[in-house]
Amino acid sequence: MSGGKDIKKALDEIVDREYTFMHICGTHEAAIAKSGLRSVLPKGLKIVMGPGCPVCITPQGEIDAALELAGKDCIIATYGDLMRVPGTKGTLDSCGGDVRVVQGVHKAVDIAKETEKEVVFISVGFETTAPTVAATLLTNPPDNFSILCSHRFVPPAMKFLLEQGEASLDGFMLPGHVCVVSGYEMYEKFAVPQVVAGFEPDDILLGLYMLVKQVKEGRAEVENAYPRAVSKEGNKKAMEMLYQVFEPCDVEWRGFPVIPKSGLRLKPEFKKYDALDKFGVTIKHVEKNSACICDKVLRGIADPTDCKLFGKACTPQNPVGPCMVSHEGACRIWALYNQKKY
Known part of the structure; x- marks a missing residue:
């Protein structure tokens, strides 16, 4: 496929039911929102953000x-x-x-x-x-x-998400930046479709196409759609x-x-x-005591706009939760690019 239009056409043709894939990278979320990619995806194809912002997941x-x-x-x-x-x-x-x-x-x-x-x-x-x-x-x-x-x-969090099954995921778009360093061999233990993707809109569309193709063909493996930067090792x-x-x-x-x-x-x-x-400092567990739903956003079971605080009590200027603070946080990204549910 030579470009974004070709990939999108192929994606439109191959999507025949509902699919949900999770990416685990704040840069992927920023690229998706900035390009308006969700608005052009085939009906039924959904990509959600997981725990891909290191600042957001810091307890x-x-x-x-x-x-x-x-x-x-x-x-x-x-x-x-x-x-x-x-x-x-x-x-x-x-x-x-x-x-x-x-x-x-x-x-x-x-x-x-x-x-x-x-x-x-x-x-x-x-x-x-x-x-x-x-x-x-x-x-x-x-x-x-x-x-x-x-x-x-990243991999242990993926293992947890798969075991919990909250988000009913069909597969994962793996984080390109992380895989540049770690490679992707460690992800091969997960029996679920996975694709390493880059950060241009065409990269993400290609990653989604490869994920859908794996599901349709009954495969569960790790494929690399970002070979210009990522190797297996x-x-x-x-x-x-x-x-x-x-x-x-x-x-x-x-x-x-x-x-x-x-x-x-x-x-x-x-x-x-x-x-x-x-x-002599210790880290203590702190119970959640606000209406913020960053915890659900990070697990891929809610969108930022599902939060009652989003854009009201919680804004980039006055953040309530970490996902509205970090440049890799889903809430801040959605607020910045006026992202909506599709």
């Missing part, structure tokens, strides 16, 4: 831990998306502490080199960002540097560094319970960089 207890660290006279270095995610007692943006936005862990280390104060980097992200943090810790940063580790792995060196510094652990996701082996923690030989250990 409130970890935000509270970051706020507690800010109260201990630490310099907090963080990505801009985390600044306004609500904790139990406010946000990093409003806490009154020394909180600085950085573009990456290396910038946080630069701050630590220029001060005697303790510097804590709030280290969030999937397989895409964890290797950069691992590489930095392998360079022996200053003793006044540490991290609050909030990294997650991924970036082996990056993953080797990740496992040199981190090990899997059980961890809670926002909107999910504790998912086994879905998080990362520092190995014992790197514990001196663990801010929780260093400052």
